[in-house]
Amino acid sequence: MISVSERDYITKGVDRSVRADGRARLDFRDLNLETGMITQASGSCRVTLEGGTDVLVGVKVEVGSIEPDAEAAADADDIDDDGGARTAGGGGPGTDDTTGSSGGGTHARNRGRISCTVACSPSATRVFDPRDVESMCNEYSQLLNRVLNSAHGGVDLAALCIVPGSTCWVLNVDALVLDYGGGLLDAIFAATRGALHNTRIPRATVEQTDGRVEFEIEDEETEIVAGWEDVPLTVSMSKIGYRHIVDPTPLEELCSSARLTVAVNRRGNLCALQKGGEGGIEPSLLAEMVQTAKQLGQTLLSRHDTLLAAEARRIAKGVDPTGFR
């Protein structure tokens, strides 16, 4: 909840580019990141923001079967549904179709998939109506699924295939929001990218013996997730008054009439665009926000890569993570 005068104070501050915590409109808070603190997971990453937001992402790699429906759906004459599957993502049959079925759906048969869920720990969100939390988690899960499972999500899905047409790796990406202090979606993407960087997949060797395909999994030898560096980060912009800001605090989120989330990859391309919130945005402002987000995204990505490199060095040195201490 927020009072009228607080709203006015924040809105005018945003207009003047002096926010309540001293940041300018397009300043981010410091992002802290640590990887590999969950030993049972194939990969993990925790991202905290100054001011409370705390997100933990675990990646669990498991062997799954390529659903025969994937092909059917991708092939099915002229009808959408595979398009549906693209957005449905998570575990649903027909993981992907964007590269299409012109090749008789062979693509869909040679791919792994990523299944994402976002959950909120009750402590993080006790101020909200549980239903709002549920729909927010659903919205974010959907966006993660849609981005990561698309052809441009970064992760090389074809590399996750073990036996074409039957077996593949499934990356279960589970994001848990431990605390909420605004700017959640961007933090979830940052933690997801970090966790994928940290993920190690066991090596699978495929053998063919008299027509039967068998594969063996060696837990000792592992591989990194191919294409993690192409996973995009999101820049969420909140429209307050007639201006927009990044990385809002909870009170600023309450003052925001609309949110535009833009996923940007290191090639500087947009991978997703999604508006949230209850207000409208003029088309010209929308275009401007897209441009801004692209530039900010590039900066964020290079900063993120630096943090991950530092983490990689720490792990290489064998220094234990701080974890939850």
Add this chain to the structure above:
Amino acid sequence: MSDRKRVTGPEKSVAPLLETGSVPAFIFNPDRRHDGRDVNHLRPVFMKSGVVRQANGSAYLEAGKLKVACAVYGPRQNQRTKISATKGSLGCDFKFSPFSGGRRRSYMKDEQEREYSLVLEQALSPAVRLDLIPKSTVDIFVQVLESDGSAACLAAAITCASLALADAGIEMLDAVAACSAGYFESTVCLDPTGEEEAHEGGSLVLSYMPSLNEVTHVIQSGETSTATTVKALELCVDACSQIHAVMQQSLIANV
């Protein structure tokens, strides 16, 4: 777990696979698409309001093969107790009929339907004068009878729901029109069909209030450059204005 509240068939069934090579290769021609349009054209759209008798407002929309029905009930007493007293709320429910797509859909709401319900709410809320109906809710039910492109379906649902809201006499700042676009490399293709959708590199759905010149919702997937996205936004804004005109006509026709 099987659904005990419906007549059930065998435990598991799958859509059959097509014979290999039975589908002709898809070729995208920006000037002449499979249904004869070029990339800057929408499918001809038909709308009619007032189709569900017992609803407070309703509408039916047809664009090519795509068919969507929507009914609006309310404003009625809010079921949720803990809701801000000063504003009303929209309850949106988006459902694909089991037979509406390539693969049979379950009656249970899947992730996509839940997401689309949320998008529907987000796209319509900026237009509805919720401040005038405190403590009440307006329930919007959208049923897709036949789908031909999921992005196009979402856009059609938003347009159709907006028409139904107008039919229900619910005060709005402006009617919301929505349209979809697909990306083929750097080409932006308006209102892609299901077949095109299966081959596109990404898509965008834009909801727009023409009179107020405000975008109420936008959602995009797939990788594009900013220039392409901006182009798509412009194209969709124009297309939404066209759809808006059809909405007005159909409302006037029903008066």
Add this chain to the structure above:
Amino acid sequence: MSARIRSDQRKLPSEMRPFYCSSALLSRSDGSVRFKSGDSSVLCSVFGPMEVKIRDEKLDKATVEVVFKAAAGNSTTKERLYERVIRETLEASILTALHPRSAIRITLQVLTDDGGILSTALNAATLALVDAGIALRSLPAGVTCMIDQEGVLLLDPTILELEAARSTHMFVFDNISDGALSNISTGSFSMDEYTSCYDTCFSAVAAVQQLFRSSVEGKVRREHGPEADA
């Protein structure tokens, strides 16, 4: 009729299986009855009039709830159809206006199913309502019959017989109306066959009604002692 012997040693197509009932079996419920027709048997318990959920509350009459549980397995739409038929049948017989804003809950548990389970359950429910002392306008009773592939009408068929049915019919009559309260017929049948099923069931129900009567008399005698006879 030929000396055809039915699947369970009954001699005649129009012969019913022996049926019994025993009441006041369960101490927790307000009324309970086990009704047995051949090898089909159903246990029914009645609770009420009692507190009703606000959602189901009716201002001018009692809410009748029926729960039907099959002998094994989870409830499906089949049980739901049975529940609806039993509820709608009994709602018309119970004097619901006597108990506004309250609930009467009827729970039916199939113990063994050997055909005609819906009519057996309905009979159990009627008697359990009587046992619970709930005011009734009349006593509905149900009977099932079938027509086999040769067109022979068999009354009160067993499961084995039902497998060869061309059509099956369940009728409910009570002791005051001159018509059917409920009827479910499926299969393939002609109008003549339908009317003869109606007639056969109508007269068969009289026998069930007779049992109802003696059961009620027995109950009264037990509870009130010899003065009830006076």
Add this chain to the structure above:
Amino acid sequence: MAPAAAAAAPTPAGNGTSVSAMAVDGDVAAAASQGFSLDPDTFQKIHPAEFHRRFLSQGVRADGRPLQKFRKAKISLGPVSTANGSAMVRLGDTTIICGVKAEVAEPKPAAPRSGFIVPNLDLPPLCSPNYRPGPPSELAQTVSEYMDQVIKSCDLVNPETLCIEPGHAVWVLYVDIVCLNHGGNVVDAAMIALAAALKHTRLPQATYYETESTVRVTDTFTIPLSVKRTLVPVTFGVFDAAVVIADPTAEEEAHLSTTLTYVLDAENGEAAYGVLKSGGSAVPRDMLVACWDDARKRAVDVVAALAEAEQAGNRRPDVAAV
């Protein structure tokens, strides 16, 4: 007197106007003398049962139909091109759309050649304010179940004709019936839609490949289903345990003492595949027989509507009109 009567008389839409104006004359006189009258809409809201009773006592109904008149069944085939078969049926305001989707499943070991037909009626919250999102209502569940029992027991489609490869693969036909507008008597509309959609259903040519244990199909739907019979459901409502009305509307349904549904054979009205009467007021034997006779006449009309739809469908394969 006359102006007061006009104000108080519920005016039916059709040919019953004069009759119904008379129907309430007596009361109107009484009401007018007290200087009190109600307009028809208000009267219907306050005393809905009485509102209908007055009409029926004069042999006419609120929507202008005579007691025994059915609403015309409007049928169109193939409105949904994504389905293997589909039909849309309208009875007055009631609109129902039925789509058949074919999928492949393993048969049960006990019946290795038998396919499945799975009918379900969906009454979504869209169609009426009485339904809320969530599990299907009791009506939807029980009608679905009854339809399932009827089509199984009358052997509408021989399940063995749905066999692709004995013991390995059979067709499952999901018959999903969605109500878009609940204007009363959804049972009739649903079953007509089911019968029409099944007749309209075409399956692709399917081949079972043993090596990969999959079924592959051609991309065109060509093979019609062998539907043995045409079912025609006919529903009557009984008002105050005595007045029989055909094909009740949603407003009438709320005040009926019982309903009576026959499922007749379209070709031979002597034969039936089902009767459903669940509780409520008793229906005497002669009423049952009389209604059956009326139902036969209705069956003829429905069959004609079906035939008309088939012809229209042959001319234009995907007719779509709501």
Add this chain to the structure above:
Amino acid sequence: MDQDDIEMEIDGEDSLDIHVVTPGEVVTRDSAFMRGHGTYTEDETLVASLAGVVDRVNKLISIKPLRTRYNGEIGDVVVGRITEVAQKRWKVDMNARQDGVLLLSSVNLPGGVQRRKNESDELQMRTFFAEGDMLSAEVQAFFQDGAASLHTRSIKYGKLRNGSLVTVPSALIKRTKSHFVTLPCGVDVILGLNGYIWVAKHVPISPEQANQPDALYHNDNEPIADQEREIIARVSNTILALAKHNNFINDTMIVYAYEAGSSHRVKDILKPDISQEIVQTARAQFQEAQQH
């Protein structure tokens, strides 16, 4: 630590050390002590029921928990947010176990202190305080159920404007002479003992302005210059930096820390190393001042 050790130290007359106990730990077996808050007795022994510091006043032993929700005392100045407008009362979130209650009869209404309340006031309660509004108030009494009853019947209490809220653990706020301070940098700070701190532009109110009918409850902020916004933000961040390092908060501490951080940009104050440096400098300065 061995149980006996604790007992020994507590029994020892001049023990000034801080003792931390955890629930279930025996505090003392000496039956001469009285059971206070956060303890219970079992078989003549005094056992801790909270994790915290042992606090002894003569014979009374209580445990001060390390972290807890705010426990009000009569006379406390608190800052709160209206959560609900109810019958003749407002519910106020004040970081306590229960929402505080502000009765309609405990507020000053426009039109002078002496004005009688009437029914129309009940109907327009939202024009005084609406959901979300911030206010400062004093704890006046406690209800039977433990909820605090607040009042704003003083010119210094009432609706808060022209600034923003900072939240810190309530234990860090020290009780001082005045919780309303105007810092040398020209910013007003209200240190609510419940851990809510209001930082706002200093707006002097002349008596005649205060008598304007809508002076008490209007929602309009004064114009605030960018410079002033930055100072408010700086003070807010300084307070958060102090809280981050578990330092107590009072006006002098804020002033010291404010000065210590003056060379840094506002948005950098909360960076881990900078905040640590600021707090350390401020602490040193504070201790120095204490010694003089």
